[in-house]
Amino acid sequence: MAELNLSPRVIPDRLQSRGNRLLKSWESLLLVVAVLIFTINSFASPYFLDPWNLSDATFNFTEKAMIAFAMALVIIAGEIDLSVASIIALSSTVMGLAVSFGFDTPVLVAVGLGTGLVCGMINGLLITGLGLPSIVVTIGTMSLFRGLSFIILGDKAFTGYPASFAYFGQGYVWWVFSFEFVLFAVFAAIYSVVLHKTNFGRAVYAIGNNQTAALFSGVRVGRVKFILFLLTGLMAGIASICLTSRLGSTRPSIALGVELEVVTMVVLGGVSILGGSGTIPGVVLAAFIMGMVTFGFGLLNVPGIVMSIFIGVLLISVIALPILWARARRRAAH
Amino acid sequence: MAKILKHREILLVIAIAVLLMAITLRFPGFVAPANLARVYNDTSILIILALGQMAVILTRCIDLSMAANLALCGMVAAMINAAFPGVPIPLVILAVVALGAVLGSINGLLVWKLDIPPIVVTLGTLTIYRGTIFLLSNGAWINAHQMSDAFKALPRAPLAGLPVLSWLSVLAIAAVYLLMTRTPVGRAFFAVGGNPHAAVYTGIDVGRTRFLAYCLSGALAGLSGYLWVSRYAVAYVDIAAGFELDIIAACVIGGISIAGGIGSVPGAVLGSLFLGVIKNALPVVNISPFAQLAISGTVIIIAVAVNARAEKRKGRVILKKAEAV
Numbered sequence: 001m002a003e004l005n006l007s008p009r010v011i012p013d014r015l016q017s018r019g020n021r022l023l024k025s026w027e028s029l030l031l032v033v034a035v036l037i038f039t040i041n042s043f044a045s046p047y048f049l050d051p052w053n054l055s056d057a058t059f060n061f062t063e064k065a066m067i068a069f070a071m072a073l074v075i076i077a078g079e080i081d082l083s084v085a086s087i088i089a090l091s092s093t094v095m096g097l098a099v100s101f102g103f104d105t106p107v108l109v110a111v112g113l114g115t116g117l118v119c120g121m122i123n124g125l126l127i128t129g130l131g132l133p134s135i136v137v138t139i140g141t142m143s144l145f146r147g148l149s150f151i152i153l154g155d156k157a158f159t160g161y162p163a164s165f166a167y168f169g170q171g172y173v174w175w176v177f178s179f180e181f182v183l184f185a186v187f188a189a190i191y192s193v194v195l196h197k198t199n200f201g202r203a204v205y206a207i208g209n210n211q212t213a214a215l216f217s218g219v220r221v222g223r224v225k226f227i228l229f230l231l232t233g234l235m236a237g238i239a240s241i242c243l244t245s246r247l248g249s250t251r252p253s254i255a256l257g258v259e260l261e262v263v264t265m266v267v268l269g270g271v272s273i274l275g276g277s278g279t280i281p282g283v284v285l286a287a288f289i290m291g292m293v294t295f296g297f298g299l300l301n302v303p304g305i306v307m308s309i310f311i312g313v314l315l316i317s318v319i320a321l322p323i324l325w326a327r328a329r330r331r332a333a334h
Numbered sequence: 335m336a337k338i339l340k341h342r343e344i345l346l347v348i349a350i351a352v353l354l355m356a357i358t359l360r361f362p363g364f365v366a367p368a369n370l371a372r373v374y375n376d377t378s379i380l381i382i383l384a385l386g387q388m389a390v391i392l393t394r395c396i397d398l399s400m401a402a403n404l405a406l407c408g409m410v411a412a413m414i415n416a417a418f419p420g421v422p423i424p425l426v427i428l429a430v431v432a433l434g435a436v437l438g439s440i441n442g443l444l445v446w447k448l449d450i451p452p453i454v455v456t457l458g459t460l461t462i463y464r465g466t467i468f469l470l471s472n473g474a475w476i477n478a479h480q481m482s483d484a485f486k487a488l489p490r491a492p493l494a495g496l497p498v499l500s501w502l503s504v505l506a507i508a509a510v511y512l513l514m515t516r517t518p519v520g521r522a523f524f525a526v527g528g529n530p531h532a533a534v535y536t537g538i539d540v541g542r543t544r545f546l547a548y549c550l551s552g553a554l555a556g557l558s559g560y561l562w563v564s565r566y567a568v569a570y571v572d573i574a575a576g577f578e579l580d581i582i583a584a585c586v587i588g589g590i591s592i593a594g595g596i597g598s599v600p601g602a603v604l605g606s607l608f609l610g611v612i613k614n615a616l617p618v619v620n621i622s623p624f625a626q627l628a629i630s631g632t633v634i635i636i637a638v639a640v641n642a643r644a645e646k647r648k649g650r651v652i653l654k655k656a657e658a659v
Contacts, residue, residue, distance in 0.1 A: 080453070126635060132642050135396070135453065136582075136592045140634035143579055147628025154624050252624075260457055273451045303473075305571065309465030316458040319450050 026270035026322075030285040037289060041296040048299060055176035059246065061265070061291030062180040063239040064258060065283070068265040069191040070235040072283045074228045075266055076195075078208045078275030079134040081229060083123060084236045085258035086145035091115040091240035093149040096158025096250040105164045112241040113234065119145055120233015124226040134229075142259070149252040158250040169246025180242050184287075187235075192280040200224070208275030257308075264315040265290055273319070290314075342589035346604040353611055360619045371496060377610030378503035379558050379565075381603055383577075384584040385510040386551030388602040391585055392523040393544045394530065394594030395452035399441060400555045401577035402463035407434045407559030409467045411485075412476040412569035419482040426485070431556045437463060438552015442545035452544075460578070467571045478567035489565045499561060506554065511599040513550075523547055527594025583630050584609050587637040609633070 022028060041048045048054070067084050074081050094115045095108045103111070119141070126137045171179040195201040203224050206214040215221050244250055269286035271278025290311070297307050357364045383400055390397045407430040414426050437459070444455045478486065489499035514520035522543045525533040530540050563569045588605025590597030609630060616623055 126639075130639055130642065132638050133592050136586055136638045137635060139579060139582060140631050140638065143583070143627050143631030143634065145631070147625065147631050150624040150627055151622065154622065260461065263454075263457065267454060273454050303468070305465050305468040305473075308461045309469075312458040312461035312465065316444065316450065316455060319454060320444070320448050323448050323450070 027282045034285055034289050037292050045299040051176045057291055057295035058181045060294050061287045062184040063242050064262050065184055065287035066187050066239050067235045068262050068283050069187055070232040071262050072266045072271050072278055073204050074232055075271050076208045076275055076278050077204045077228055081232045082138040082259045083142040083145055084262055085255045086142045087116055087119040087233055087236035088240040088255040089149045090145040091237045092244040092250040092254050093152050095244055099161055105162055108165055109241055113237045116233045116237020120230040124229035128222040128226045153252045161248055165245050169242045188284050195280050264311055268318050343600050350608055357615045357619060364618055373610055373614045375497055375500045376614060377606055378499045379561050380584055381503045381606040382506045382554050382558050383581045384602040384606045385506055386554035387581045387585050388590050388597055389523055389547040390551045391590050392527045392594060392597050393547045394527045395544055397551045398456040398578050399459040399463055400581055401574040402460045403434055403437045403552055403555040404559040405573045406463045406467050407556040408563035409471055409569045411560040412563050415482055415485045416476055416480040423484050423488055427560050430560050431553050434556015435549050435553040438548045442548030446541035446545040476569040486564050486567050489561050507603055514599055519546060524595055583634045586634055591641055
């Protein structure tokens with residue numbers, strides 16, 4: 001056992017049983033944490049265990065989680081997209097522009113999705129077409145996309161969205177299940193199937209583990225990566241529609257800093273920031289955990305910026321703890 | 335390699351000259367020596383920060399927490415001054431430089447001892463440091479009237495024709511230049527980024543070198559914290575929010591490769607000046623200041639594309655040989 005731990009890429013001669021693997025997985029640890037937080041929250045505040053309050057709490061994470069699904073694929077493939085929050089801002093601004101020209105809901109949705117796709121395409125072309133590092137490119141497009149919103153809006157705001165547009169962020173499909181939550185669940189299912197059950201998903205893992213090997217085994221690395229950035233742009237567009245509809249207004253500073261929360265969600269979900277491993281169920285659990293923690297803090301009147309400290313600590317500790325744990329075990333084994 | 339680097343710096347000088355000429359067409363007064371000195375002074379803080387970021391990027395890391403570190407140190411400097419106006423300013427500066435170095439060393443330790451990817455570490459500490467300002471100040475502002483006159487006067491005090499702020503940045507440039515070119519640590523920054531494995535075989539401790547780079551960037555952020563707060567005479571939670579991107583942009587424009595190992599002090603300085611000239615020229619030539627963010631974004635993308643081309647030419651042949659084996 002001690003030798004196995006020395007290198008992360010050693011292949012064991014005998015696989016662990018399925019049940020054993022499931023029990024020791026990151027996802028089951030997350031599940032325990034989620035249950036724990038749920039229990040603590042319901043004791044800490046008498047208002048927590050109310051179906052409508054819980055339904056409200058889901059708005060904390062649904063929009064971010066939708067982006068996190070696509071971001072998980074991008075990070076598993078060994079890249080990153082820091083421009084998602086700016087894509088939300090630009091999509092929202094262009095939708096606001098469309099409203100000011102008198103367009104109605106169907107056009108707004110098309111415009112929101114289209115802007116997201118175009119932004120994702122620009123990222124994808126720069127990264128796969130020119131072979132530039134994704135971290136700098138998306139830092140650049142992060143400034144560019146939000147900068148365009150600032151040019152269009154300046155210090156003003158777009159309001160006056162049509163009443164039918166409000167459904168995406170404020171409507172309910174059935175009982176306490178909001179449209180956003182149902183959309184989140186649908187995307188969770190779609191992304192799980194795509195990542196874990198299709199050739200495309202296998203290709204994403206292959207690229208993240210060894211890009212050169214993937215290329216030599218016939219994976220179209222550039223094309224897969226391009227599609228991933230396109231998807232991330234599209235998901236940011238969808239999140240933008242939900243967020244804009246929920247807020248009913250657009251400012252250029254909308255969704256500032258959301259990229260950090262999305263990356264935290266993905267990493268907390270057990271996706272390796274170095275690429276090559278991670279699962280969608282893990283990201284779903286991480287979304288629930290982050291949503292419940294912020295909601296619980298909110299009920300206890302903790303200010304938002306203190307929650308952001310907590311998220312920062314969470315981000316570092318979820319990566320540090322497994323490393324320290326593995327080190328302690330190795331020391332014990334010797 | 336020296337040829338390419340020289341090429342890059344000359345390219346930047348030409349770009350800045352062309353930019354200045356274009357501005358002069360619309361507004362001749364911009365290139366007056368007094369105004370250029372003012373532009374340099376306005377860019378001083380960015381230059382100091384870019385020098386620290388450069389050291390970190392050279393070692394294949396990145397420091398996204400610099401602006402938050404700056405804001406936290408600035409707030410602490412202002413709070414010390416507001417509570418104890420009698421404390422001499424050099425002592426305040428020393429304290430925040432030390433605090434900045436400690437905050438930087440936290441990044442460095444996490445990267446060195448725990449092997450956590452630098453981008454994750456500094457994304458995390460970015461929010462933690464910002465949040466800490468809120469905890470310290472309770473969200474309150476420290477305004478000009480709460481600061482002592484000496485505290486506010488130092489950066490703008492004239493010395494041989496230039497404000498002290500400008501001289502401090504000149505001093506920082508000289509010090510970091512000497513560190514980079516004349517000391518083992520400076521060479522280690524390049525070695526670690528150029529080829530970490532080779533660096534290990536030459537006896538360089540990669541983790542420790544990265545740790546030192548983070549300490550340097552932290553200390554420079556701490557110094558900038560005092561300069562920022564005393565120059566603008568206000569301290570609050572959100573000062574310099576998003577400035578980390580400007581710092582990275584200055585480095586990328588200055589030809590510092592995000593993949594590590596390539597870069598120079600003149601490059602970082604010229605990259606900062608390029609951004610500084612654009613920022614100061616926008617209002618003069620009647621372009622809305624709201625356009626600045628989009629312009630820096632575009633410049634970052636162009637710069638990184640140019641960098642990538644320069645690096646490709648250098649590395650291609652060797653890589654192909656290695657792949658053929």
